[in-house]
Amino acid sequence: MVNWIWLFFIVVSVVVGAINGRIDAVTQAAFDGAKSGVTISFGLISIMVFWLGMMRIAEDAGMLKKLARMLSPVVKRLFPDVPPNHPAMGYIMSNLSANLFGLGNAATPMGIKAMQELQKLNPDQTTATPAMCTLLALNTSSITLVPTTLIAIRMNYGSANPAEIVGTTLAATFIATGAAIAADRWYRRRSAPPPGKTTRISKQMPIKSSIDPPVSASATLPRGGGGEVV
C-alpha cells in the first residue's frame, strides 16, 4: 500500500503541476523535501544517541524486564505473540508511557528500540509482524494526556483558556486509539493462521496475505550479512 501511495503522490504531483504551470515549483519541492528528510534524520541523531544510551543502562540493570513484568494484562493482550518477559515488552511500555506524558523526543527512540527488539522475533526481516503493526497503530494515534505544544500556541495567541482543549483532545485521542486497536485486531485476525495451528507467526503467512499489492512482493532486495538487526 505504501508503494501505491508513494507512486500516487509523485505521479499526481507532476501531472497536476504540469497542468497548473507549476512544474518548476514541483521540481524545487522535490529537492526541498529531500533536504528536510535529511535534516529531520540528523535532528534525530542526538536524541537517539542520548536515549539509547540511557535505555541500555536501564536494560542492563534489569529495569526493562521489571517494567515488562509489571505489564497490565491489557498491554499483554495487545501483544499476544511477544513473550511476556522479552525485552521488547519493556521498550513498548517505555514508548507508550513516554507518549502518554507527551515526551515526544523520548518516545521515538524507545519506539524504534522496541521495533528493533520485535525484529529479533521476526522470521522474515523485511515484512512487518502483527506485533509491529499493533505498536505502530498505538503510536500513530498516540494517546497524549496534555498536548503541550498546542497549549503553548494557544497561549501565544492570547486564548482566554488555553487548556480548554485538553478534554476534547483527550476524548478524540481515545476514540482514535480505540479505532486503531479495533482495526488492528480485525486485520490481525484476518491474516492469522487458521485455528488449531501453532500461535507463532508462520513464515508463509505475510507473503500470502492478499492485502498487499503485488508490487511490494517484488520489492525484496538482497540482504546484507546475517545480523540485520541494527
Add this chain to the structure above:
Amino acid sequence: MFELFTRLSAWLIPAIIVFIPLYAAFRKVPVYETFIEGAKDGFGTAINIIPALVGMMVAISMFRASGAMDLMLGAVRPLFDLLSIPTEVLPLGILRPLTGAGSLAFTADLIATHGPDSLIGRIASTIQGSTDTTLYVLTVYFGAIGIRKTKYALKVGLFSDLVGFLAAILICMYIFK
C-alpha cells in the same frame, strides 16, 4: 489540573535521567560505559532512517507544491458544507497524517486568523493534538529496522486518523456550540 501536568512533565525527564543510572549503579552496572555502549547504536539508527524519510518527504512536498493537495480538498469541500462543518479545518484532515510540521503550521495559522477561542481554532487545536503524523511514524519506525512490507499498518493508521479527525470535529461542535 493543567498546572499539575505541566509541572509533572517538566520534572519527569530529569527524574528519569537521574533514576535510571542511580538504580543501575546500585545493581553494580558500570553506568558510563554502558551508556556509551548503548549510545553507539543511536547514530546508525538515525542514519538508517534517512532513505525512507527522504523518499516520503519528497513525495509529500511535491504533492503540496503542485496544487494537487488543493484539488483534493476541493473535492471533499461540498460534503463539509452539507454537514455545516467549518470548511477551514478540512485541510488539516489531509495534512495531519502526512506532515507534522505542515499541519502544525496550518493549525497555528488557523488560530492566528480566527482566534484561539473560535470554534475553528478549537477544532484545529483538538485535531492537531489528538493524533500523530501517521506517515512519519510509519516511515521512521519501519525505516529504522528495514521493514519494506508494511502489511496493513498504514491502513490502520489512516483509519484511526479519519476517526480521530471526525471525532474531534463532532466533539468540539457539541461541546463548544
